Amino acid sequence: LDVLDRELAEALIEAVESGFFDAVFLGTPCSTFSVNRMHDDDGPPQLRSTEYEDLRMPGLSRAGMTHLLEADALVAFSTCVIRVANARRLPCILENPPSRGVGSERYQRIFHDHVSMWHLPIVRRMLADTGAGTVRFDQCAFGGPFQKWTQLAYASPLKPVLDAWRAYKCTHCYAKHEYVARGELSAASAAYPEAMAWLLAQALLLPREHQIDL
Numbered sequence: 737l738d739v740l741d742r743e744l745a746e747a748l749i750e751a752v753e754s755g756f757f758d759a760v761f762l763g764t765p766c767s768t769f770s771v772n773r774m775h776d777d778d779g780p781p782q783l784r785s786t787e788y789e790d791l792r793m794p795g796l797s798r799a800g801m802t803h804l805l806e807a808d809a810l811v812a813f814s815t816c817v818i819r820v821a822n823a824r825r826l827p828c829i830l831e832n833p834p835s836r837g838v839g840s841e842r843y844q845r846i847f848h849d850h851v852s853m854w855h856l857p858i859v860r861r862m863l864a865d866t867g868a869g870t871v872r873f874d875q876c877a878f879g880g881p882f883q884k885w886t887q888l889a890y891a892s893p894l895k896p897v898l899d900a901w902r903a904y905k906c907t908h909c910y911a912k913h914e915y916v917a918r919g920e921l922s923a924a925s926a927a928y929p930e931a932m933a934w935l936l937a938q939a940l941l942l943p944r945e946h947q948i949d950l
Contacts, residue, residue, distance in 0.1 A: 879929050
């Protein structure tokens, strides 16, 4: 489904609002936010930077700007769906990688001006307005071959379950992970470890009587 199609996007939002869905999970595409764009190599160019007020790199090519604007539209769709689901008191989760830039608990100098999806004003406003909980964890803790540091934002009823996910941290220390999520492996790294997928589904499908009020 192409949610950049306005009619389709509006139909999906209406379906959430009408109660067609019992739960909502969104893994918004993160290509334009990826640190893979910040290695100063022959990889894809950096499109965003915290060094500029609009969080965009200057002098973007037409293709780069198109990609960025499409990504922004997907983020806008995601935040709209989360707002509507939250208003309907539906369990809902939004997933994307955290920042590794200045101020991050995992700051790396090479990524000092990294812009994550969580930097965008539209996302910050949504989090503040909905009172969403957030948690950061490593997917390798669920048996995944990639470290994949990840952040979730979720509706208040899911806090008793998902707040505890902060305990899922990488324990590899100086040992290498099986794979590094770069180059041709980037797409493969998008798949969640099976155990993580099961636990996400379980959290979303908790009986309503076990959820707390918003």
